[in-house]
């Protein structure tokens with residue numbers, strides 16, 4: 001799966017694209033574009049080639065989802081690189097609409113980041129390709145996914161199968177586990193459900209962990225005494241998910257791929273769209289269990305996987321967790337962060353819906369304005385910024401800052417420190433504060449990762465001056 005692609009016809013397409021792009025750069029457009037073209041002109045084979053194409057995914061025997069996927073598999077190939085290594089990835093778009101792939105959680109240049117709002121090039125339909133070439137960092141559990149617009153096409157953008165795991169391994173990995181598993185929580189076949197008061201919500205017909213509904217596909221096979229490291233990603237376009245494994249607890253070691261100051265045992269893992277959790281489970285209760293969504297309707301629609309101990313058979317067992325105990329601040333440092341001593345520039349950001357009338361999604365505003373009219377915030381390199389999020393709505397919002405890692409500071413009045421993330425779930429009607437150092441010059445996108453919110457104005461840019 002990790003072998004370089006021979007790149008026969010693809011290489012030709014790429015060169016043709018490059019000529020077109022090179023022409024545009026010569027016509028006196030941005031120097032970023034010119035740099036990108038130069039980087040892409042290196043004639044070495046790519047380390048990975050990702051082909052985006054329509055795909056009929058069988059989520060249970062005889063049950064298919066018509067979607068698009070990377071290289072005819074869901075999730076896409078696991079991309080695994082050592083921190084600091086230079087990686088080249090060709091993305092070939094074989095669909096009928098423009099597409100772009102974002103490398104979520106990496107600190108890379110804007111032009112390589114895979115967000116057109118930051119100036120990254122889009123792959124044209126019917127064979128257009130882009131080479132992404134960058135140094136892989138920071139270490140940790142990252143992911144890659146399409147970064148396009150869906151609107152009312154609830155099979156496009158993050159509603160699709162266009163996502164995959166991207167693991168950047170640290171220079172030294174102590175590997176204190178016996179088995180390592182990558183699990184993506186995904187919802188399929190979205191449709192719009194109108195609530196009684198005229199608001200519109202996205203619902204789903206099916207759900208999976210990786211590519212299969214609960215009860216289909218292979219179980220996770222374990223042995224008593226094993227320590228299993230789970231890398232869990234919520235790749236859903238819009239839904240928050242909480243999972244549990246009856247009889248077991250999760251030792252949370254990292255959030256969004258970043259090690260937490262205080263690893264703690266919890267009964268449930270809660271993830272907003274785009275969030276990741278690394279957790280170790282000690283397999284100490286032999287039996288056949290369901291690792292699944294705690295919401296019975298979502299579990300029945302498929303979000304679960306069977307965990308089977310060696311020499312154990314029978315019907316998989318589910319029981320509800322005794323408590324929903326996952327809170328970010330559990331994993332924070334107990335001593336105040338040194339970073340708080342620096343002078344920070346405060347950026348207040350208030351989020352509010354704007355009812356657009358019956359039969360449409362809400363529009364979302366940041367400080368009263370919707371993308372593309374939102375205010376661009378200026379950053380000075382090296383300075384530390386405190387983002388103060390005020391959620392004036394009854395929705396939770398998984399807000400994402402590209403190209404940077406921020407530290408959680410305050411969650412609805414509770415102080416914390418030391419937890420580094422790139423997505424934070426904003427509780428309803430609450431204030432959340434994070435801080436980050438402006439250490440990666442280039443245009444930086446900030447948006448809600450809930451696809452319908454992002455598509456309806458919940459997006460803005462930070463720009464280094």
Ligand SMILES: [Cu+2]
Nearest residue numbers: 397448450453
């Ligand atoms: Cu949102």
